Amino acid sequence: MSTPAIAFSGVAKRFAARGRSGEVLAVTDVNFAVQPGEVVSIIGPSGCGKSTLLNMGSGLAKPSAGQVAVDGETVVGPNAHVAFMLQKDLLMPWRTIAQNIEFGLELRGVASAERTRVSTRLLNQCHLDGFGAHYPHQLSGGMRQRAALARTLAVDPLVLLMDEPFSALDAQTKMILQQDLAQTVAKEGKTVLFITHDLDEAVALSDRILVMSERPGTIVEQITVNMPERQNPMKRRKQDELGRLVAQLMDLLKLDASTDVH
Numbered sequence: 001m002s003t004p005a006i007a008f009s010g011v012a013k014r015f016a017a018r019g020r021s022g023e024v025l026a027v028t029d030v031n032f033a034v035q036p037g038e039v040v041s042i043i044g045p046s047g048c049g050k051s052t053l054l055n056m057g058s059g060l061a062k063p064s065a066g067q068v069a070v071d072g073e074t075v076v077g078p079n080a081h082v083a084f085m086l087q088k089d090l091l092m093p094w095r096t097i098a099q100n101i102e103f104g105l106e107l108r109g110v111a112s113a114e115r116t117r118v119s120t121r122l123l124n125q126c127h128l129d130g131f132g133a134h135y136p137h138q139l140s141g142g143m144r145q146r147a148a149l150a151r152t153l154a155v156d157p158l159v160l161l162m163d164e165p166f167s168a169l170d171a172q173t174k175m176i177l178q179q180d181l182a183q184t185v186a187k188e189g190k191t192v193l194f195i196t197h198d199l200d201e202a203v204a205l206s207d208r209i210l211v212m213s214e215r216p217g218t219i220v221e222q223i224t225v226n227m228p229e230r231q232n233p234m235k236r237r238k239q240d241e242l243g244r245l246v247a248q249l250m251d252l253l254k255l256d257a258s259t260d261v262h
Contacts, residue, residue, distance in 0.1 A: 004033035005191035010066030025216040041202040044212030083157035089148040098132035104155040122150035142173040186231035204233035
């Protein structure tokens with residue numbers, strides 16, 4: 001088997017308790033690996049440590065125990081092989097969309113001509129043709145998230161860490177961007193670790209789904225999505241298997257009609 005793109009081995013994370021002495025154990029005994037080109041979603045109750053895992057995967061936080069490895073190398077700090085996409089697009093309002101896309105390349109000292117080539121390709125690939133010279137305030141929320149995805153892909157990361165990137169969008173725009181993401185990831189052969197609270201989204205986009213417990217979070221179940229058309233979430237949504245898997249995930253999360261999901 002090939003070296004995992006990203007792997008968590010015996011990972012735990014403790015934080016100092018706010019306003020009182022002692023520590024809070026956020027996650028414990030987390031063990032899983034994501035293979036190159038695989039899309040894996042993480043679901044679980046609010047506060048179970050999903051975002052904490054991504055922070056450790058990106059090198060923004062260090063495990064209190066265990067280790068995280070990217071392409072076989074232990075993560076000890078921010079890693080050039082990993083890119084992060086968040087719920088907020090975080091585009092810089094004083095830069096054009098093309099300049100935002102090129103920002104990571106600029107930080108790496110990539111020549112102007114090459115930056116332009118990359119941003120032009122990604123503007124086309126992310127359906128933003130003609131908007132490279134616009135500023136973020138001139139684009140809709142969905143278009144800004146497309147630009148954020150293009151910026152994430154511009155640095156050619158091995159692993160994309162995505163923390164609920166579509167949760168602030170309306171349902172129709174969300175499904176369109178899920179389709180864009182799936183097609184782009186398939187075309188680029190990228191590895192994705194994706195956090196979501198949307199169970200339909202998890203099934204529609206993923207090869208596998210990891211289910212976390214309440215805090216301290218740990219992986220309590222791994223569900224393989226045995227459905228074709230991972231690059232076509234719209235088509236997956238029309239299959240009966242999606243509903244069956246969503247029902248299974250609801251049972252694992254102990255969700256029912258009486259559950260307050262807010």
